[in-house]
Amino acid sequence: QVQLVESGGGVVQPGRSLRLSCAASGFAFSRYEMHWVRQAPGKGLEWVAFISFDGSRTYYADSGKGRFTVSRDNSKNTLYLQMTYLRPEDTAVYFCAKDLSDKYSLDYWGQGTLVTVSS
């Protein structure tokens, strides 16, 4: 069955960097596009980033453009989100999600990893 397991969250000071990982299993990872979505405590969902199956196309929400970089290693079935110049407003649970092929929908989600940006 499809499994997505995020890791790398934690407490980080403002202005510092953090890299999140998402280990995928149970499907042909290299054939699917992937997303990152976040949810601030007690708030709604916010789409963060998208990466094509081969990594050639990436798109970002304005909130992360220029600071966040999404990448993938298809040989390791792993998705990444490199976050730099972190701000307190980046505090959230970060989910990785699999795209439902060509449907622009997110059909499987991980359980999320919490990032807290605080001094």
Place this chain on the structure above:
Amino acid sequence: QSALTQPASVSGSPGQSITISCTGTSSDVGGYNYVSWYQQHPGKAPKLIIYEVNNRPSGVSNRFSGSKSGNTASLIVSGLQAEDEADYYCISFTSSTTWVFGGGTKVTVL
């Protein structure tokens, strides 16, 4: 990238039907049939319940259905059950090649 507009809360009695609206613009909801809906219970990951406006993934109850008219998409939950009490989110693909969520709707079963 303004969030899509959803009502903050909707409630209904068991067995009733409720409708959750999701209003955007011609650059997102109105311009594409790439609207999907998600159910999220407290402390859990979201679950896809409708994709491409009105398609249900395998295993999702047929009590959930979707539609779209102009810049507004809707999620209809019929035969409301206690387990339907959750937060619901819409999301749309946009002309900027990004995705935008709605603010979320809390559904309460009375």
